[in-house]
Amino acid sequence: MTQKTLTNVTVAEAYLHLLADRGIEYFFANAGTDFAPLIEAFAKGEAQGQTLPKPVTAPHENIAVSMALGHALVTGKPQAVMVHVNVGTANALCGLLNAQRVRAPMLFNAGRTPIMEEGMRGARSGFVHWTQEMYDQAGMVREAVKWDYELRNGEQLELVVDRALSIAGSAPQGPVYLTLPREVLATTLESFTYTPGGGRQRAVTAAGANLTALAEAADILARANTPLIITSTLGRNPAAMAALSRFALDMAIPVVSYNPRTVDLPSTHPMNMGQDINAWLGQADAILVLDTMVPWLPREGSPRAGAKVIHIGEDPLYQNLPIRSFQCDLAISADTEIVLGELGRLMADGRSDADKVEHRRAGLAERRRDLEAVRLAAWRAAQSSGDLTPLHISRAIDAIKGDALVFKESGLRIDHMTFDEPGTYFFSGAAGGLGWSLGAALGAQVAAPDRLVISTVGDGSYMFGTPLAAHFVAAEQQLPVLFVVFNNRGWHAVRRSTRGMYKEGYAADASKQANEPLTDFGVEMNFEKVMDVVGGHGERVEHPDDLPKALDRALTVIRSERRQVLLNVMCTT
Template structure:
């Protein structure tokens, strides 16, 4: 029997989907039956990954796509499973990561008119007015499969949307009767549904940008996620090395430039201070950044010429957003940088000015590096700087780090010092709990890599560790998870103090963010997935615990280090 469910699975595989991260329900009999039939028939279909929690499923698909660029698929149960995707939908949208989400829908017949008619009470209470509307604000495309005869075309179209800039999620639904429909097999050319080709800077805009770049005395590049395409990093290096342009990262979610590169001058998150390099710039080239600076506390001078390059320069999903710019271009970062580098080959440059600028920037880079190393000394309590410096001794070019350090995002970037493009990723969004599922997806995509997840204690709980570590053991995706445990949610406290520095909350012992009786984080992972669980309280224990953890992971077992930092 060849059904719409069979065609759906075939279409996924033809689009490059190798893993179907699934939380099955009463709406999926056709897909389950087709998967089992496919195994017997030797049909090429995606491998099912059972996910006890939907947010973990979507985070795993996100992690896989982030390191490969290849969208995977997530299968959830009607509107309940759609809602259980939780903040992972936000992360996919804001991080511009391609994925296809399929949810069943309640059957639309109830008296046995068609195979798949309602036969369970939940199929009445799970029938809602606008299931697709639950996620419409976060998806690139949504549709309902109404017949099995064009399932493949709809899957190809959904994947085309998901993989075209700005990338994101596509959401499809299909009722049981539709997915059970027997249909003729359709063979189509998937190349007719390729993602839209990357955009480039128009010639007249490129002329203006090149002229201003060549004449600038204090140019600077600001980026956040240019490094999602490692080829763009190569092109960025060509540009900044040729003209001696410093690079600042604002809320980075990828390795946009090796942190040991002499043109790298650091990253900024929510620190309430003006960046001196940004303030003195006469030209700012912003490439791939949603929030290049926070205007209330940190911005370029009013005289600076600002150029903005992004696949979504209008930020169409952000109601309040504007960066006053001389020019803004809808363009792919790698494509745009190649254009800039090619055009610069024929431009006369003031080499004396470039050499002087290079000397100043390299000196600033050295001073920054010296200050970072000085902050890594061992103290009476474990500091996040010391912990990260110790982790640095265990990572190499074969390591991928999933960074969800929240209030320690910048510490992890600064002190881990990842210099390999693709060697560190973050969710790109603002919903916590990504790192555990993402680590599973990364390991599935890159089984030869050592995967490390670094997170706060609050974000560790958001990962749903009972599901994460059960999955990691079952699917043999071991990773090291390091918990920066400061006994609560530090970020909400910092947010409150930033608005009310001398208010009542500043004098309160607990504003509702402390975990006074913390869970046994290491024990949860051990119980759920047989992970090596270690709790570390003294600086003297850190290196030995890390050695045990990395040894365990390289032998095929997850490891969780619950590291006690100075409490809130």
């Protein structure tokens, strides 16, 4: 096997060369004193024209980890992130939790306080090198990563990197955590020999399903009169989306994308019945749950008595959730794309009743027409209200987006939009860590520089996203992202939760107080002014008729000037 040897290099240099060889194109980073050997290695690489990952400066850790998340969502490939020791890890933890829950592959690095107090190159040289040391730095992220390790010796570098990347890429994918002590990075190696071409270890792919379990699932679905499919993140794999499209159409089974995080089924597909699970759950006599962590809310509804529920996915029981007790009569751990193809073949082979399928198809066509009528009525009501609503924003974005990559951390109404292509919609703050969308959109723009990328955020989420840091990166890297702020002047999710629990309470009675505690924003925020600082284009939009024109101007700036744009849209909830 061909090998490559580097001579007289630091471990930091060897690490960057190895990452480049393993397909890591970007190094998203928020630097600290532990980075000195890496910064020197990057500078040397640039001076000598070496091929290394491109370093991207992120002024806040949340942006760095969210950029890696966005890149992975678009490409499916892990990128490297590095932050400053324990404090940087703590700042990035929110984004790391999101990446773990959405199963995004990521090589998450952190420095480690120098081990030695003196006597080695890279040993402690500042006051903070004592105060930042922890007994177990990785302990704070251990529940959010698949693997963690501290690089202890440059001689083990190749095997550590290959193990990290193979575990991150193995199904179910996710982030891994590698800490890099400064003394180790600063160590000079007389020679470093590695095997080029992708590494000595390979990620584990999702397996095919057990044939007996598949036959049982096919029998359950074939016997059912009112089967239902529930999805949420199946669209991470475009081929799985295509398989679902064929299977649902052939078998005339309605699909509800409950709390969807990806495009799971084309919006225009005849079997796409929207996102309202409660309209379907109690009627189904067989339920196929595909790649869905939370298929319904038990307090709002449950499957009807006697219904059979099948869960399918890489880890259909989501074993890293402490409690998840949804009914499960059959669980199949397998690649969803493969399973749907096999189920289709089994059901077409004498199991399925053609007359029953066609009768169901006719009924579903009527349900689909009813759904469109409800949506049209909602739109007309919004138009007649005189307010600028999330429906106005959603439909206006839909009119201009084309094949854009759209990130949702807002009141975006995807039920009034058309997403027919896989990988064009992402709702990935799966752990509830706010502020991910700004950085994720930037990472997506890095991955797809010629695509329009749209980040939609609420005003609260926008402030969580360390916006000045995000807009700095957009300016510095020349990433012409369109940021749309749904500015409803408060925490709508918190407000909705409070009023859901206390429908007749004091918080719900606006006459009793001017502002709802801890939810209403009492300060007028002119977010569009931030664009003046970073050289972008910003506008405030207050009337429904002005929104399409503002979006047209935004596209002109993005396409002709390659500058970022922020629209501060003053809307209702």
